[in-house]
Amino acid sequence: MRSSFIKIPLEPYVYVERRSDESLTRVLKLSMNLSGGNTRTLVFHFNLFLSGDQLTYTAERCPGLRRLVLPAWNRIKKTGICKAIRIWKDLESLTMPSIANPPYLFTEIANNCNNFKELKIMGPFEIFFADTLISCLPNLKTLSLRCSAINREALIKILDGLKDLEVLNISHSYLVELSGWQPQKKVIVRELDEVILEKASRLKRFLTCMEHETCVMCQRTENDEGIVRWYKYEEDDWKVDEVSSLHL
Structure with a gap:
């Protein structure tokens, strides 16, 4: 299921039609009633824009979610996602978009979700995001940053700072670093250097693909500037992950 929406220039950057919202509410109510509070996994389409109220309603009726x-948080405010996280004490795995202010979210996860171990970020990965992960979720086991623009320094921070990390997926991503000659200019790096490979050697699995000349998915990531426009491609492409536990 997906929302019927139009893009708008101001936050939340999408306007969802009323009938579409009402249909989603009916589906959520029916699904939650049928599950009897036993739902363990929830998967929402990348073009399904929940409101904060819809998320709260769902969270209250599946407290055992794992x-x-x-992927789409446009209409969910900080208070909404934080309230849901406080309910989901058993949460272990989260697939989410890249957000500008991650501390509020990861602090809630750290304080409420003792079994949390797996994270997938859909979108650019910057230094601030890496620092927040290391500070709030130092015991993270699995991290997927596939199909993203990854700041090289942020990647090194993750490899150094997440001591318990076992699986890291950066397939179809490219690295970004600042130019030594022009500090404001970003340079795209299409291969991994010895420093990164050495640091990643401690991992159980380090999944990569940077074949930008031959790999269609690598080309799409670069053409879309590290924020893949999934709507342009095959319907189920956004569900793919080289990490089996994150693949849909």
Whole structure:
């Protein structure tokens, strides 16, 4: 299921039609009633824009949730997602978009979700995001940053700072670093250097693909500037992950 929406220039950057919202509410009510509070996994389409009220309603009726796939957060405010996280004490895995202010979210996860171990970020990965992960979720086991623009320094921070990390997926991503001659200019790096490979050697699995000349998915990531426009491609492409536990 997906929302019927139009893009708008101001936050939340999408306007969802009323009938579409009402249809989603009916589906959520029916699904939650049928599950009897036993839902363990929730997967939402990347073009399904939940409101904060819809998320709260869902969270209250599946308190034992362990895996959440929610790629679109446009209409969900900080208070809404934090309230849901406080309910989901058993949450282990989260697929989410890249957000500008991650501390509020990861602090809630750290304080409420003792079994949390797996994270997938859909979108650019910057230094601030890496620092927040290291500070709030130092015991993270699995991290997927596939199909993203990854700041090289942020990647090194993750490899150094997440001591318990076992699986890291950066397939179809490219690295970005600042130019030594022009500090404001970003340079795209299409291969991994010895420093990164050495640091990653401690991992159980380090998944990569940077074949930008031959790999269609690598080319798409670069053409879309590290924020893949999934709507342009095959319907189920956004569900793919080289990490089996994150693949849909």
